[in-house]
Amino acid sequence: MPKVVLITGASSGFGAACARKFAQSDYALILAARRRDKLKALAAELGAASPCHVGHLDVTQPDSIADFFESLPQDFRDIDILINNAGLALGLEAANECDMNDWDTMVDTNIKGLIHLTRQVLPGMVARNSGHIVNIGSVAGTWPYPGGNVYGATKAFVQQFSRGLRADLLGKSIRVSHIDPGAAETEFSIVRMKGDKVKAKKVYEGTQALTANDIADIVYWATSLPSHVNINAVEVMPTCQAWGPLALDRTMPFSPKVREQ
Ligand code: NDP
Numbered sequence: 001m002p003k004v005v006l007i008t009g010a011s012s013g014f015g016a017a018c019a020r021k022f023a024q025s026d027y028a029l030i031l032a033a034r035r036r037d038k039l040k041a042l043a044a045e046l047g048a049a050s051p052c053h054v055g056h057l058d059v060t061q062p063d064s065i066a067d068f069f070e071s072l073p074q075d076f077r078d079i080d081i082l083i084n085n086a087g088l089a090l091g092l093e094a095a096n097e098c099d100m101n102d103w104d105t106m107v108d109t110n111i112k113g114l115i116h117l118t119r120q121v122l123p124g125m126v127a128r129n130s131g132h133i134v135n136i137g138s139v140a141g142t143w144p145y146p147g148g149n150v151y152g153a154t155k156a157f158v159q160q161f162s163r164g165l166r167a168d169l170l171g172k173s174i175r176v177s178h179i180d181p182g183a184a185e186t187e188f189s190i191v192r193m194k195g196d197k198v199k200a201k202k203v204y205e206g207t208q209a210l211t212a213n214d215i216a217d218i219v220y221w222a223t224s225l226p227s228h229v230n231i232n233a234v235e236v237m238p239t240c241q242a243w244g245p246l247a248l249d250r251t252m253p254f255s256p257k258v259r260e261q
């Protein structure tokens with residue numbers, strides 16, 4: 001029996017690249033996202049060589065999650081690898097200006113979606129004493145930048161939740177990894193810029209950003225190591241990305257009290 005891999009957010013970017021990567025070896029794939037047409041096209045591209053189940057899933061909707069798991073065919077029910085990849089950033093406004101709906105959507109998708117999927121899959125892994133959960137975080141979960149506010153905070157959650165899972169699962173043969181990429185050119189910025197493809201393209205202009213395949217290679221590598229090896233975390237950036245200096249504002253007036261001291 002091939003191992004079963006559930007990939008959330010398989011309709012584009014990292015998720016679709018992971019599907020293509022795992023399809024090159026002996027895996028049965030569950031492709032999940034909201035855009036079923038994209039998933040069907042991907043399944044058709046992968047062909048008969050990889051057993052594939054396509055399932056509509058909105059990770060923010062508990063009913064959608066329940067329907068998705070209920071409709072899994074028998075051969076796809078024992079999930080060996082869960083790639084919690086579905087996620088998004090919305091907007092780059094400062095915290096005082098942002099749209100609260102965007103914040104809610106990021107929390108509902110990147111945090112609540114990820115924990116609900118994990119909670120559905122984990123009991124089966126524990127019963128079989130086997131499995132691997134790969135959570136896709138971001139460098140934004142560690143390194144703050146202006147406009148990253150809630151997006152970065154949701155990804156910090158992903159990191160700490162992943163570590164917490166490792167602590168809970170000690171003594172069981174279940175692995176948990178979080179992969180934290182930097183700038184990668186996918187549909188990510190198109191979504192963040194609310195469909196403005198020109199603005200999205202500018203994010204990567206003049207750079208050699210990471211590709212979805214780079215991340216799929218890392219996910220595949222982490223999951224294909226021997227079962228006694230747990231990659232806790234991978235932080236990866238394109239070579240052309242690094243940290244800026246901490247910022248100092250020189251225009252702020254001195255507080256009189258501080259000057260007197
Ligand atoms: P894409 O926009 O290309 O892919 C995002 C995927 O998430 C899509 O397949 C989308 O599918 C799915 N998705 C979004 N919302 C939902 C939802 N409510 N229910 C189910 N699926 C959903 O971006 P990436 O591939 O780049 O992003 C994948 C992950 O990687 C995200 O978690 C992102 O935060 C993270 N990341 C991205 C980086 C980058 O620079 N690209 C860097 C670091 C992390 P659909 O719309 O069909 O539902």
Ligand code: 8X3
Pocket residue numbers: 137138139140148181182183184
């Ligand atoms: C996406 C990477 O740097 O745009 O998570 O926040 S970044």
